[in-house]
Amino acid sequence: MRYVITALTMFAGFMLQTTLLQHIRIFGVLxxxxxxxxxxxxxxxKMPMGICAAAAGGILQDLFFSPAFGMYTLIYLTVAFSVSAISGNFFEDSSATPIIMIAFATICQYLMMIVIYYFAGMQFNLSAIFLRMLLPELLMNAVLCWALYKIFGRILGRIGFESAGRWSNE
Known part of the structure; x- marks a missing residue:
């Protein structure tokens, strides 16, 4: 049931991303x-739910927006594995944790996209990617992730899961 809820949450997020968030572009970046x-x-x-979220979100992104099917799934799965692995070194309730993790994830996403584009022979402008896309998206993602992290923490607390460890070990 947790996996279904995770996949449905990613689907709802995808719907928000493609409808409402399209109107919140800052410098052309959302x-x-x-x-x-x-x-x-x-x-x-932790890992199982992160992987489920990455697979669901990646497949949806690949189906509708990817120049090469599997690109976003690969990126999101790599991010989920990496973030799950290193997040144990951070205090879970700290406000800095989601900001550090989303910064790491956004940078990983762009670096992986650049490598994929390079080996696929696609044209890209490296300075434009970093200055016009990565930096504004990094800032917006940090604010968004921090808010989601706090909201998600409260929801877990209300349903009786104060820490992720207890949820993931069920």
Whole structure:
């Protein structure tokens, strides 16, 4: 049931991303709700739920927006594995944790996209990617992820899960 709820949450996030968030562009860049949710699931609920969120979000992104099917799934799965692995070194209730994790995830996403584009022979402008896309998206993702992290923590607390460890070990 947890996996279904995770996948449905990613679907709802995808719907918000493609409808409402399209109107919140800053400098032509919009926040990436999918990667923010992957980070929140990976930190709060650890690896199994992070992987489920990454797979669901990645497949949806690949189906509708990817120039090469599997690109976003690969990126989100890598981010989920990495964030789950390193988040144990951070205090879960700290406000800095989601900001550090989303910064790491956003940078990983862009680096992996650059590598994939390079080996696929696609054209890209490296300075434009870093200055016009990465930095604004990093800031927007940090604010979005911090808010989602706090909301998600309260929801887990209300349903009786104060820490991710207890949820993921069920």
């Amino acid at each position: 926040p990436n709700l999918a990667i923010a949710l992957v980070v929140v699931f990976s930190v709060r609920l």
